[in-house]
Amino acid sequence: MILPSRSPVAAASLLGALVFLASPVRAADTLGEALARLAPSADPKVIGMAVDAAECAQTQDGKPVDRLAVIDYSRPSSQPRLWVFDIARRKLLFQELVAHGKNSGDATATRFSNAPDSLASSIGLFRTSDTYMGKNGYSLRMTGLEQGVNDQALARAIVIHGASYVNEAMARVAGRIGRSWGCPAVRMAIAHKLIDALKGGQMVFSYYPDKRWLASSPYLKCSASQLARAEARVATDPGT
Template identity: 55%
Template sequence: MIRNFFTAFVLAAAFTACSSTDSRPDVQVTPGPHAPVASTAAPAAPADAVLEQVRRLAPDADPGVLALALEARACALRNGAARGTRLAVIDYSRPSTDKRLWVFDLERKALLHTEHVAHGRGSGENFARSFSNRDGSHQTSLGLFTTAETYDGGNGYSLRMDGLEPGVNDAARDRLIVMHGAPYVDPAQALRQGRLGRSYGCPALRPQVARAVIDTLKHDQLLFAYYPDDAWLAGSRWFGCSGRSARDILAAARGDAAGAASSQAVAAR
């Protein structure tokens, strides 16, 4: 009887989750611990070797953000992260009314998805401006995450994520920060009301695409969430492997992109 009571207590404690202020609160059951999936992917190329290719695949994305994502990924792989071939990049400096999520397959040299994505209600209205690793903040977290297992919960098919940056996003699993579909992620409604609906910190997607995006990213892939937060840019462990600062990486990529665009314009005359 004591064992049954303890089991019921643990399950009850797990009935908390990332949900929306713009829809009913959801209930999700926490699955068992994530079991890493062995990767057979070849070692990744250096970040600068694939940056130009990724720029061409996503010309509307900020080249500086792409460069930071690739640098963080390369640094993480050199330090033992699972060698998945897919990378998701979220640029939270953009408004929620814009598409600001890109999912790349770096092995196939393909852009798989470009999508709208919600941020947490505590982070802001149309623009996310505040970020947190604290439970109960209802804010989005920045930085590099590795993806984990999928499960069915109160928001339907969902994807667990584990933050790789201590103090920045490493509470993601405990906070139940997951990728899931949500009806409040409606681009047409967002244009009418001035923003997407918001989650409790989760990167929520349109229900129509959520399963496809999640299946693309599940099991030991990487997700990079960006915002020009000075403390995070200066302190992240994943921007130091090349010997350049995050600001240097951003400036170099943006400068190179501007120079390339200028050269193309001259050649077209």
């Protein structure tokens, strides 16, 4: 289970989530199923993998998460492929277009890299950190958690920021939106609110059906014993 933060507001939200899950119709829902239902245009398998990866990460660092962003790079950039969820309240906050790197592909991303100056996007699980004002305006730093896959994200300045080339009009006319230098850029109109929703240690899961990554990612292969330890920690911690 993804651990929510321990503030009073989050605790109340968690209680609401538990009441939601206790209803007869939804009692058997997993978190992944609940989130997938909030975003019917998303692939439920990808949402489920994102939840599994975030849960696994928490068994290792114990840091709670309130928000989870999911990017599905298997979809063309002309379609919404970024979803941001409020986990505690079981709400979909954003469903958005998002850019991929110039060297990842044209309308659809097919190539990914962890290398500096590659101008390509990275896949895998990230944890967000702080915000700053840079050449692309208000931006959000991310730490890549997967060695050899995205762990150069900070060094590469792979951040979430707004960009004028991410817009629906361009998607309709050109069949794709503009491309970044590897950053998951979003529409200017929602960039500030989206970044504020994700700053401060939240999770971002970037998906592509890369066979090597799917087979080797430690966050997609979390052991049952790791998850059991996490659940036991929640059950015995009165502050959760």
